[in-house]
Amino acid sequence: MRIAIIGYGGMGGYHGRLLRQYCGGDPEYPVELAGIYDISSERAAAARAEGIFAYESSERLMADDSVDAVLIATPNDVHAQYVERAAAAGKHIICEKPVGLGLSQAEHMYACAESAGVVFEVHQNRRWDDDFLTVKNIYDHREHIGDVYRIESRVMGGNGIPGDWRKRAAQGGGMMLDWGVHLIDQMFEMVKGAVVSLHCEYSYIYGEEVEDGCRLSVRFENGTEYLIVIATDCFINLPRWQLYGTEGTAQIADWDLSGGIVRPVVRRDEHIAGIRAGNGFTRTMAPRVGDSIIKSPLEIVRARPFEFYKNFAAACAGDELPAVRKEQVLRVSALMEAAQRSAQSDEVIKERI
Ligand SMILES: NC(=O)c1ccc[n+]([C@@H]2O[C@H](COP(=O)([O-])OP(=O)(O)OC[C@H]3O[C@@H](n4cnc5c(N)ncnc54)[C@H](O)[C@@H]3O)[C@@H](O)[C@H]2O)c1
Numbered sequence: 001m002r003i004a005i006i007g008y009g010g011m012g013g014y015h016g017r018l019l020r021q022y023c024g025g026d027p028e029y030p031v032e033l034a035g036i037y038d039i040s041s042e043r044a045a046a047a048r049a050e051g052i053f054a055y056e057s058s059e060r061l062m063a064d065d066s067v068d069a070v071l072i073a074t075p076n077d078v079h080a081q082y083v084e085r086a087a088a089a090g091k092h093i094i095c096e097k098p099v100g101l102g103l104s105q106a107e108h109m110y111a112c113a114e115s116a117g118v119v120f121e122v123h124q125n126r127r128w129d130d131d132f133l134t135v136k137n138i139y140d141h142r143e144h145i146g147d148v149y150r151i152e153s154r155v156m157g158g159n160g161i162p163g164d165w166r167k168r169a170a171q172g173g174g175m176m177l178d179w180g181v182h183l184i185d186q187m188f189e190m191v192k193g194a195v196v197s198l199h200c201e202y203s204y205i206y207g208e209e210v211e212d213g214c215r216l217s218v219r220f221e222n223g224t225e226y227l228i229v230i231a232t233d234c235f236i237n238l239p240r241w242q243l244y245g246t247e248g249t250a251q252i253a254d255w256d257l258s259g260g261i262v263r264p265v266v267r268r269d270e271h272i273a274g275i276r277a278g279n280g281f282t283r284t285m286a287p288r289v290g291d292s293i294i295k296s297p298l299e300i301v302r303a304r305p306f307e308f309y310k311n312f313a314a315a316c317a318g319d320e321l322p323a324v325r326k327e328q329v330l331r332v333s334a335l336m337e338a339a340q341r342s343a344q345s346d347e348v349i350k351e352r353i
Helices: 010-023 041-049 058-063 076-088 103-116 130-140 175-190 307-316 326-345
Strands: 002-006 032-037 069-072 092-096 120-123 148-156 195-203 213-220 225-231 241-245 248-252 259-264 275-277 280-282 293-296
Touching (some): 002 010, 010 032, 103 120, 195 326
Parallel strands (some): 092 120, 148 225
Antiparallel strands (some): 195 213, 248 259, 259 293
């Protein structure tokens, strides 16, 4: 399967390196890089300098019969037009997340691919992140911390909104479309059943026209609470993940997967030593110590590398279904739209999603 990349910036370059270094020639990963197209002559020159074929125009790329699939890694506002053209040219399509600027655009993109009979898969790659798979394993197996009833998923940076188009609403900027889409996709991969209510707040610390962070609280019909926090103004981070279960707490502190699991041994109040705290005394807020807790390390779950490309190639060959399915992508888009409505109105949205 020969794939051409459209948009050879940060993420297009990342895909290009993976496709060239690891996938080309390996029968387990039957995908290879055909070339790239970027609207910027500088980026095209950079590709050529790396020995990658750069198409002079997107028309040339679309007309090249040796290209089986395109991978769209442009700013978010131009995903849809390339999906339309690639589908019309009979190419299978990988589209970077977020699929488009909203639910109706996403539906239109899927309709284009369906009527052309091509595979269309959105690159929701963070389903295969080791930190997520590790947390999902804790969630799925109650022997770790019992039944998980609250989940906190945070990504925190201190660099503001990077680049130019990510700061512009018309180009699909803002942290909800940038990171919210990943964290919501992970949430739906983990917690089953319908969402029944949500509340979202956007932050505008840097005064850009789009949100530079958000805080999204979601409640599922089974009672699970799920908090998503995205920040770009933070120089001391809270943990990437914190899970509260009926029999313990699990934490992943950062991308390096440091953290662990703590389970209480006894829950009878008389065993809890109090501490001095500030100008007072507390047993309620005293940390559990000694033999009243059992600490255990995280059982790290690692993804098989490049699972996404492999699945995409198998889907194009008709051997597998795309791992990232239409109904999942549309559900994430629907939740993002509800979160945006909540952020604008400052109201709790009570809808089944
Ligand atoms: N899945 C992930 O982990 C992940 C990570 C980063 C970015 N992304 C996604 O990848 C896409 C690109 O993000 P980025 O960080 O690489 O942005 P970027 O600004 O680094 O790169 C975008 C590239 O697209 C080119 N471009 C702009 N308009 C174009 C057009 N009309 N036709 C062809 N090329 C055009 C630009 O010249 C630039 O080289 C976005 O959709 C983003 O959300 C995904």
